[in-house]
Amino acid sequence: MLLGIYGWIVFLVLFGVFVFLGFYGSRWRRADLSTLHEWALAGRRLGILLAWFLIGADLYTAYTFIAVPELAYTSGGLAFFAIPYVAITFPIALLTMSRLWTVSRNKGYVTAADFVRDRFNSGTLAILIALTGVVAELPYIALQIVGMEAALDVMLYGYFSSIHLVSEISLIIAFIILAAFTFTSGLRGATLTAIFKDAVIYSSLIILLAVVFLTNPHAFSQALASDPKALTLPPVASSAFLSLAIGSAIALYLYPHAVNGSLSADSRQNLRWATSLLPLYGVGLAFITLLGILIYAFPSALNVIKLFGSSGALLVVPTLVVQELPAPVAGFALLGIFIGGLVPAAIMAIASANLLTRNVVKEFKRDMSPKGEATLSKWLSAVIKFIALAFVFAISAEFSIELQLLGGIIILQTTPAVFLGLYTKWFNKYGLIAGWVAGMFSGVYLTLVANHFGLLKSSTYAIPGIGPVYIGLTSLAINVVVAIVGTLMAIALGYKTQSEVKEEELQKLM
Amino acid sequence: MKLRYIIAGILFVIPLVYYLPLPLYNRVNPELGGLSFFYWYQIVGLLVTTVTMVLGALLLRG
Numbered sequence: 115m116l117l118g119i120y121g122w123i124v125f126l127v128l129f130g131v132f133v134f135l136g137f138y139g140s141r142w143r144r145a146d147l148s149t150l151h152e153w154a155l156a157g158r159r160l161g162i163l164l165a166w167f168l169i170g171a172d173l174y175t176a177y178t179f180i181a182v183p184e185l186a187y188t189s190g191g192l193a194f195f196a197i198p199y200v201a202i203t204f205p206i207a208l209l210t211m212s213r214l215w216t217v218s219r220n221k222g223y224v225t226a227a228d229f230v231r232d233r234f235n236s237g238t239l240a241i242l243i244a245l246t247g248v249v250a251e252l253p254y255i256a257l258q259i260v261g262m263e264a265a266l267d268v269m270l271y272g273y274f275s276s277i278h279l280v281s282e283i284s285l286i287i288a289f290i291i292l293a294a295f296t297f298t299s300g301l302r303g304a305t306l307t308a309i310f311k312d313a314v315i316y317s318s319l320i321i322l323l324a325v326v327f328l329t330n331p332h333a334f335s336q337a338l339a340s341d342p343k344a345l346t347l348p349p350v351a352s353s354a355f356l357s358l359a360i361g362s363a364i365a366l367y368l369y370p371h372a373v374n375g376s377l378s379a380d381s382r383q384n385l386r387w388a389t390s391l392l393p394l395y396g397v398g399l400a401f402i403t404l405l406g407i408l409i410y411a412f413p414s415a416l417n418v419i420k421l422f423g424s425s426g427a428l429l430v431v432p433t434l435v436v437q438e439l440p441a442p443v444a445g446f447a448l449l450g451i452f453i454g455g456l457v458p459a460a461i462m463a464i465a466s467a468n469l470l471t472r473n474v475v476k477e478f479k480r481d482m483s484p485k486g487e488a489t490l491s492k493w494l495s496a497v498i499k500f501i502a503l504a505f506v507f508a509i510s511a512e513f514s515i516e517l518q519l520l521g522g523i524i525i526l527q528t529t530p531a532v533f534l535g536l537y538t539k540w541f542n543k544y545g546l547i548a549g550w551v552a553g554m555f556s557g558v559y560l561t562l563v564a565n566h567f568g569l570l571k572s573s574t575y576a577i578p579g580i581g582p583v584y585i586g587l588t589s590l591a592i593n594v595v596v597a598i599v600g601t602l603m604a605i606a607l608g609y610k611t612q613s614e615v616k617e618e619e620l621q622k623l624m
Numbered sequence: 625m626k627l628r629y630i631i632a633g634i635l636f637v638i639p640l641v642y643y644l645p646l647p648l649y650n651r652v653n654p655e656l657g658g659l660s661f662f663y664w665y666q667i668v669g670l671l672v673t674t675v676t677m678v679l680g681a682l683l684l685r686g
Contacts, residue, residue, distance in 0.1 A: 191650075197666040198643035201673040205636035208677065212684075334658030346662045347650050356646060383685055390677035393639075396670040404663065 115272025116418065116436040121445030125269070128314070128449045132456075135310055136295030139303030150224055150468065150488045153300035155378040158219070164305055165388040168461075169375040170395045171308035172366075173200065174315055175458040176261020177254075178399050179451045181515035183430040186406025187419075188513065190344030192351050193403050195359040200396035202363035206533075208389045210367060211376040213536045213620045215385050218377050220619045225465075226373045227473040230531045232614040236543035237477050242550055243528050244473035247370040248466045248498070250525035253517040254369070255462050255502035258455035259285060260428070260514045263506075265451040267422065268432040282507065288456060289503055293496040296460045300492075301378060304460045311453045318435070318447035319398055325438050326408060334404075336411035344407045353581035354574045358519070361587040365522040368532055370465035371458070382623075406430050412437065428514060459499060467495035509570075519573035523561060523586040527553040530597045536620065539613040545600030553593025560585045628683045635680040639673040 117125075151158060160168060178196075186193035214229060223229050227247070231240035266281040274280045295303045326333055338345050347355055366372055379385035409415050409430050415437040419426040435447045471491045476482050482490075531546050560575045564585065574582035618624070649665040656664045 191662060194663060194666055197670065198639075201639045201643060201666075201669050204673065204677060205639055205680075208680065209636060332658060335655075336658075338658065338660065345652050345660050347646070349647075349650070352646050352650070356644070359643065383681075386681040386684060387678075390681040391674065393670045393673040393677065396673075397667060400663075400667045400670065404659075 116433075117269045117271075117444055117448065118441030121436075121441035121448070122269070124442045124445035125449045125452075128446065129453075132307055132310060132449075132453050133291055133295065135306045136292070136299060136303040139295070139299030139306045142299075142302050142306060148485050148488050150471070150484060150491060151222075153488050153492065155224065155301060155374065158378055159380045160305065160378045161380055162384045162387045162391075164309075165375070165379040165385060166391055167309045167312055168301075168305050168378065169372065169388060170312060170392060171304070171457050172369075172371055172375060172461060173392070173395045173399065174312060174454055176258045176264075176451075176455040177515070177518050178402055179431050179454055180261040180264050180428055181257060181513070181518060182399070182403045183406035184427045184513060185515050186344070186403050187409060187427050187430050190341065190407065191347035192355055193406060194347070194400075195355045195362070196403060197396060197400050198356075198359035199362040199366075200399060201393055202360065203366045204389050204392050206363060207367045207372075207376070207392075208386055210533050210536050211373070211389065212382050212386055214373065214532075215377060215379060215382050216623060217536075217615060217620045219382075220624050221615070224377065225370065225469050225472050226368070226528070226532045227469055229615070230535060231473065233535045233539060234531065234541065234543040234546060235612045235614060236547075239531060239543050239547055239550075240473045241477055242547065243531055244469040246524060246528050246550075246554075247368075247469050250521045251370055251462050251466045251498075252502055252505055252521070254521040255459050255499070256506045256509070257514055257517040257521075258459040258462075259503060259506040260455075260517070262288065262452050262455040264428045265432050265448045265455075267425075268429055268436055269448055271421075285503065288452075289499050292456055292460055293499050296464060296495055296499075297492045301374070301461070301464060304457060304464065305378075307453065307457050307460075311450065311457050314446065314450040315454060316398065318443075318450045319401065321443060322405075322435060322439065322447065323401060326405075326412075326434070329438070330411055333408050333411040337408050338410075341407060341410040344410075350581060353577075353583055357574070357582075357584035357587045361526060361584040361590070362519075362522055364529060364533070364590070365526050365586065368525045368528050369462075369521070370469055371462040374461065374465040374468065402431065405434055409434055459502070460495075463495040463498045463502075464491070466498050467491040467493075470494050513571060516570045516573055519584070519586070520561065520570065522584075523557040523573060523589065524554070526586040526590045527557065527593055529590055530594055539611055539615070540601065541597055542601040542604035542609055542611055544604050544609070545597045545602075548600040549593040549595075549597030552596040553589045556592045557585055557589035560588065632680040632683040635676040635683070638676045639669065642669045642672060 227240045227244040270277045418433045436444045564572045564575045652660045
């Protein structure tokens with residue numbers, strides 16, 4: 115076995131604390147949780163620190179602990195595209211989310227699709243944007259589950275003959291608990307558990323790095339000597355590196371959970387402060403990424419990874435944790451990885467449920483009461499979690515990061531309506547819909563072609579003269595061109611956009 | 625357009641400018657503690673980004 119019994123005890127006790135905090139959220143800053151903005155946006159009352167933790171919780175996810183180190187382990191320097199990604203995403207966030215926050219406070223919006231509906235005066239466009247958000251969120255939630263499974267696989271190794279079955283049952287139990295506290299506490303429970311999760315993760319990371327460098331001060335040079343492909347980025351991968359970074363950077367704040375986190379801030383300036391400080395989270399991400407390279411300096415950990423065969427690369431961080439740390443500390447760190455998947459999954463499910471309620475169901479059932487909206491969202495957030503769980507049991511990707519990149523290809527197609535819409539009302543709704551259709555179809559088609567209609571293992575497609583480029587960015591370019599041409603045609607035909615959002619409503623509180 | 629908005633805009637573009645010239649930082653030397661320049665240049669960029677963003681947020685205040 116890889117994790118001793120004391121590690122298990124620490125893990126289970128802290129999981130108990132996590133569950134308590136999740137339920138305690140309903141009593142924290144007590145309010146009427148039967149309204150959507152209280153349940154789903156924590157009453158829009160999160161200050162700098164809380165907003166920083168909550169939005170940061172979307173960054174320190176299984177993407178960070180499992181997917182990016184896996185890519186570093188298998189492909190070396192390419193994985194570092196995640197660093198420019200987080201550096202560039204926050205300036206974009208600051209320029210877009212402060213306007214979205216302001217208009218949402220003025221008009222009572224809960225989702226980005228609420229804004230699109232009024233901005234371009236189109237229920238159809240709002241439904242498309244909402245469904246895009248929900249679908250894009252599914253592979254991202256699925257990635258969280260893959261990460262939780264990775265932590266469980268290492269923990270269960272040696273205890274059971276069928277690790278797979280036991281880990282699937284454990285996941286289902288964890289999701290039932292998660293669904294129960296999300297239902298009762300909403301974003302409040304997610305915020306409290308996000309603070310707990312990040313505290314566990316920060317301290318684990320510091321301990322792990324301290325141990326790694328104290329036991330082996332030359333870990334970097336040793337690792338790069340035994341894995342020379344990781345010394346720098348192969349020049350052929352340059353276009354993939356930059357396009358993945360820029361595409362991911364544009365995508366992050368289009369995701370429903372990132373919008374949801376931003377709208378829960380208590381003031382526009384506090385949202386700006388929180389966003390400005392978020393690149394610091396990236397420093398932790400960078401060191402976790404480097405663990406995928408550092409592991410080459412630790413032969414005993416490498417041997418453990420080989421025990422797990424083809425799925426071993428997923429286990430870089432959990433393996434280093436159990437091999438290099440004493441059992442109780444390892445249990446503590448593994449809990450961090452486990453709830454590092456669980457908390458973001460909860461936030462993502464809440465945000466998806468809001469979209470389905472506000473922008474799809476309500477579109478057909480205009481007379482829904484505020485209480486009815488909240489109740490429906492609560493149930494939908496539970497259903498979405500289990501759909502994502504089924505998604506994981508059903509689909510497989512060669513590299514887990516492809517799940518997140520697939521989500522990115524989908525969500526990027528909402529860029530013109532949401533991000534450009536925050537700055538201009540020039541676009542016509544039919545033009546935007548045509549652009550969305552072109553972007554979505556080209557994105558899906560290029561993804562299928564790039565993977566030869568089989569197992570998901572690539573999200574880049576080679577463009578002659580440039581090299582491999584992230585499909586999300588290519589299809590976004592197609593989307594924007596079609597939206598512009600479509601809008602010009604609509605203008606020529608005499609269509610005018612009747613925007614219900616005034617410019618000053620985007621700039622200051624009315 | 626007020627001057628402070630223009631300066632804030634420039635500050636927000638700095639991270640992109642920092643990371644775009646990939647061939648300039650995609651190399652091994654100078655190493656830092658055994659780590660290639662490629663990696664630590666990018667980590668330093670996160671600190672640069674934080675500083676430019678905080679300054680930008682300061683300019684937008686009010």
